[in-house]
Amino acid sequence: MRIYLPLVAVIVVWKGYYAVLRAIRSYRQDRKEHDSLREYLVANGATRWQSLWPFYRHALQRAFVPMKAQWQLWALLLAIGIIIMLTGC
Secondary structure: OOOHHHHHHHHHHHHHHHHHHHHHHHHHHHHHHHHHHHHHHHHOOOOHHHHHHHHHHHHHHHHHHHHHHOHHHHHHHHHHHHHHHHHOO
């Protein structure tokens, strides 16, 4: 149990770090290539938040879809955790 929690924490932080990097890169790239969409939305009465929402949504998708595809890793970590908790180690 003592080694399991730090191991899980390290894996979650490591995966989260790369997810955040993917999101930031995606957001910046979208703003660079498609900023005319934001300008169009603002010109047609959208608020700042509404005009940036498509960029945020795409960045979140780019960040978390790869993590969802790694469900085997998360299932393995969950199974190991359950086994450790049941054995009381």
